Structures are given as C-alpha cells and as structure tokens.
Amino acid sequence: QHDASLSVAEIAERVGLSSSPCWRRIKRMEEAGFIKGRVTLIDNHALGLNFEVIASVKLALPSKENLEAFEALVQNWPEVVECMTVTGAVDYSMHIVTTDMHAYDNFLRDKLLGSKLVSDVQSRIVIRVAKKTTALPLGLVRQSAKSSD
Template sequence: MDSTDRKLILLLQQDSRLPNAQLAERLNISASACWRRVKALEDAGVIARYSAIVNPDAMGLKFEAIVHVHLTRHDTEALGRFIAAVQRRDEVTECYATTGQADYHLRILCRDIEAYNEFLEKFLFVQPAVNSAQTNVVLRRIKSNAPVG
C-alpha cells in the first residue's frame, strides 16, 4: 500500500459516493488506474464495505450509553449464546470483547431512558451468562466515525 492508496482510502472514508472520475482527479491518476486501485483494496479486504453515517438524534435515538458487561460463565456455549443474542439486538450498535475488568463493552442507542431500562430488564439481565453491567451514559460525542489511515 502506497501513499496514493492511503489518500484514496481517506477520500472514500470522507465520502464513499465520490464518482471514480473525481477520485482519480483528486489523486492525479487516470480513472482506470483509480478503479483498479479501489478494486484491489476491496479484494484485499482493506475496504470491507460502503455505508452511510446516520445521525442517531435525527433518528429519534436520543439516549446513548457504554455498558460494561461482566459475565459469570466463560464456557464456549454460554459465550456463543451471549454473543448471538447481542448481535440480534438493534440497540447494540457495537460490541467489544476486551481485557480488563469487564468482559464486554456495548455501545447502546435507544430513544430514551425508559427504552434503555427495558433493554436492561427484558434483555441484558435475563442472559444466563451475564453477572452484572455498569452503565456509562454518553453526555456528548467528542470524536466518532474518524477515518482510519
């Protein structure tokens, strides 16, 4: 990967809808060379997918939290069930298995605190592998969706 590939990746992260001709012009390369680079980056898995960045507030999702989940069970079957259940929930926008005190960290988006409480009571706390959870409410986003480069 060279500096042109890195600049191409940055441009696509800023606006993945840029036409190939505009990308090529900004990179000062031919349109065919640009297309080949994009295709090679896709084939190599560097570009995993294209998506839209949505404003949660505009979608009515006013409550955001980071939840630190502590498990009681760490066997393969219990973990598999927990992970599968988390993946099915729309409120969970991100989930990370990490080192440290908590086993998993979930980013949650809901319409309000009542919806979050329902998520806790009817979903998270009924998962057999879950021992406890600590919630940190997000007051404001400082940096998100930053380009990788």
C-alpha cells in the same frame, strides 16, 4: 474514507490517475479486504435516538460456549451498535443507542439481564460525544512503514 459518495472519476482526479486504473486499484483494495463496504452515516439524534450508554458487561460464567452464545445474541440486538471483548474485570464493553431511559431500561431488563448469561452490567450514560469518527489513522500506517525501512 471520508466520502463514499465520490465517483471513481472524482477519486481519480484527486489522486492523479485516470478512471480505469483508479477503479482497478479500488477493486484490488476491496478484494484484499482493505475496503469492507461503503456506508452512509446517519445522525442518531436526527432520528430521535438520543440516549446512548456505554455498558460494561460481565458474564455469569465466561466459558467459550457462553462467550459464543452471548456474541450470537448481540448480533440480533439493534440497540447495540458496538460490542467489544475487553480485558479487566468485565468481559464486554458495549455502545448502546436507544430513544430514552425507559427504552434502555427495557433493553437492559429484557435482553441483557434476561439472557441469563449476564451476571452484572455497569451502565454509563453518555452526556456528550466529544469525538466520533469512522476514519482510521492512515498516517500512522505510513509512519510505521517508514520507520521499518
């Protein structure tokens, strides 16, 4: 989870297996859907993508068709790095990354509000990221398995 650049031999050594059984386990985990892919994490600030927003989005009419249409639009917006359906007074929470306030304003006007599907957007500018990880809490899975025994 923490270093996708490790070779099978390095992983095998860490977990106490030889390379072939380790490789077979990794393949089984991929086939079972536990491993969705391998990525390189890029520092957005190093690229000048310094402006982050958490936007709460309310659709004008939250019908099944509009939800599907909005979610299809979001897939084509590179500024949106996460989009989740949420409970409460809004329909979606989105993590948006741009270069600056001007770029976000353009995104907001041209894409979000320009879609005609959206009735309201509440934007919260990220001041500082206190924690950011892609690692899942695997220890909780082990604890849950033990407690269900």
